[in-house]
Amino acid sequence: MNRRLILGIAKSMLLARWRQTLVAAVGVTFSIAMFITLLSFMNGLNDMLDSLILNRTPHVRLYNQVKPSENQPVNMATEYQDSYNFISSVKAGITRQEIYNSGPIMQAVKADDRVLGAAPKLTAQVFFNEGTIDITGVINGVDVEEESRLFNFQDYVTSGNAIDARNVANSIILGKGLADILVADLGDVVQVTTAQGERFPLKVVGYFQSGIQEYDKVQCYASIATTQKLLGKPANYMTDIQVKLHDLNQAPAVAREYAQLFGIDAEDIQTANAQFETGSNIRSLISYAVGVTLLVVAGFGIFNILNMMIYEKMDSIAILKATGFSGRDVNRIFLLIAMSIGFFGGMVGLVFGFIFSVIIDNIPFNTAALPTIETYPINYSPVFYLIGGSFSLITTYLAGFFPARKASKVDPVEIIRGK
């Protein structure tokens, strides 16, 4: 009974001054809508930039690092065991880049429950011969089907067909930048010289565009067999095994485990791309800061309007108290007014935020650097809506708290005597 009565009084007071109420609510609506839009857009951008690198980066990369032996012979000799040995000009030994035992390792990795898939890779340093000029390049030999499945390879092949790299013998997919330098059209044949000095003609079956120009000027793709042939290596030769996991966050642990298990170098995605995480975090931080600032400003608006309302309603507060409403009842009435402004303003704000996000999501965004993106990216995570909704309630509660307390402390005798 009491609760309904207080609700009724709060409602009447709100509606009696509906213009003021509307202004306060619009403030909340605006800030919540902006908060949602900003966060959705920012995070959409973050996701896009991350995916630019992260989607194509293996979660764990297994390889053999060419490096000097950590256990130099002098340290093993018994007579020098207790001395401190200085060795200068240490060179790498005859370590090969090849992964030993690649077949069984691939099998073991693919059998792991945590692993979504694994794709072999080998890289060859080559020169592209354009008349008298040699242009350096890197040919990545990949398993085209697995590469497409795990790392969206086909999305980045902008002309030609990715699978042709496997189906057409002695074929190559050129980076777009490199193709421009070589003036190589689809179907043309380019001359390639390997580091060993052997010369090969390769047929261009596609262009590859990653979105990072410097990368596209150097990187090319070919099937694993073609690359092995190029290097004069047998069919089990590979330099990298790229592993994609079900859960990205397990990468460091899995990398450590594989390094120990296979006696191999393993690098996880977090170590390889630490800077991306930092960038994303800072962008999120900035958008949260702007959003919260907007809400605080809206909160001050509500605070002002409630303060004014309380001065206007002094008489009403006095008579309510005289006729038996306690300070707590009055406090509740004004808190309720503040919270309903926050609630309804916030709700409408969430809806508007969603509408703005959809609008942004439909604005065309075509850039040569990002072949897979057609409209501005938006992240529709419900978390933002949850945060926005609860923030609107919290700020309006705080904005209503002090005016409501003031109202509850009004001394009816002072008001009534003053008349």
Next chain:
Amino acid sequence: MQEVILEARNINKEFHDPVTVQVLRDITFTVNKGEFVSVMGKSGCGKSTLLYILSTMDTDYSGELHIDKELMTGRPDAELARIRNEKIGFVFQFHYLLNEFTVLRNVMLPGMKLGRYSEQEVEHRALERLKMLGIEQLASQSAYRISGGEKQRVAIARALINDPHIIMGDEPTGNLDKRNSDIVFDIFKELTEVHNQTLLIVTHDPEFAENSNRIIEMEDGRIIRH
């Protein structure tokens, strides 16, 4: 022996700002059920101050106050608010109606707060009281659309809604013209004679006071006649 509704024992009150002034000195009196008491006195003699103490709204005094044979002094605010709601009706010089509500809702408000009856019953009782005061046709009007005399009558209806033990008035006719004053006075008279309602009214209208049952006259914070 008549039933005592309100009893004040040795009530003293001082104002401390800007200098200490004693406004009430040793006020002791009782009001019996069904009495129509006026409190008279010149401006500044402390009669309004006394009324606010008796109404439990002002708790800063020394002495004892009993309403309905219960000690009010020293009780917490929330409890006093409940007692005011249940046992005391107020009529002030200014009507203090809530402009956001209709006349009917204004009258119903203390009844709804008390929560003794359902909403329909409270509404019925409010209409009954409006009818008794001859203003039932105004029930659905907004409170700010009616005349000053009508507003005061609505305020009286509001004071009556919970069948209070006592109605306290602070110059209830102070803002009204002769005709409306007479109407309000006749209502009070009828309340005490027909409904045996206890009334304690502060006034400085001698004619109003003369026509009541009993006059308490105050001067310089003391009761000089009662």
